[in-house]
Amino acid sequence: MTSAKNRTYENLRYRIITHDLAPMESLTEKELMNHYGIGRTPLREVMIELQRDGLIQRFSRSGTLVAPLDFHLFREIVEIRINLEGLAGQLAAEKITEKQLDALRQVLQKVKDLEAKADENLDPLTQCEFDFHNIMYESTHNQKLRDILHELHGISARYWHYLVFSSQELLDQFNDHKExxxxxxxxDGKSCEYIMRRHIQNFVDKVKDKVLK
Known part of the structure; x- marks a missing residue:
């Protein structure tokens, strides 16, 4: 993607995941073109990517809508994700570069700097969580695995934001990242696999607790 298209894609993806754009909300092409200052063709290419990510749905009559939440789909996704995240941990332990290790350290340092003001605005912490996972996926040096996990992470993160977890619950996620x-x-590939699998299982358990309350 070009830089303008990439910025539009990343911003729309973030807004959908964090529910700034609500499930089943209509997305109008003209309004999005004006908002992001891009043309019809690059916007349509962005929408194709978001559709592939499972974040929007496109219909011939009703137009484009933010995808609804579906807890059956959520269960299917986490069943896949828990295994693929473990594999990602293994591969990252083997293949991660020093530059990528430094990038992860920088994310964790930023989280530490944000802790005192976490209650004021969750967006910076949320972005750190996205950044950490994206760097991890890149560090597998397996493009197909990276793309699949990027998609699954985006879909499952919508449920986290829908259920309105606290800043402390979000900070707790970074304890796994530090480990x-x-x-x-x-x-240590075995430890990385275990930590990643446990991280996803903890996330699933928290979602279940919220849903059953």
């Missing part, structure tokens, strides 16, 4: 960082430094 993972230590395992990556040691190139």
């Amino acid at each position: 993972l960082m230590d395992a990556l430094d040691k190139r």
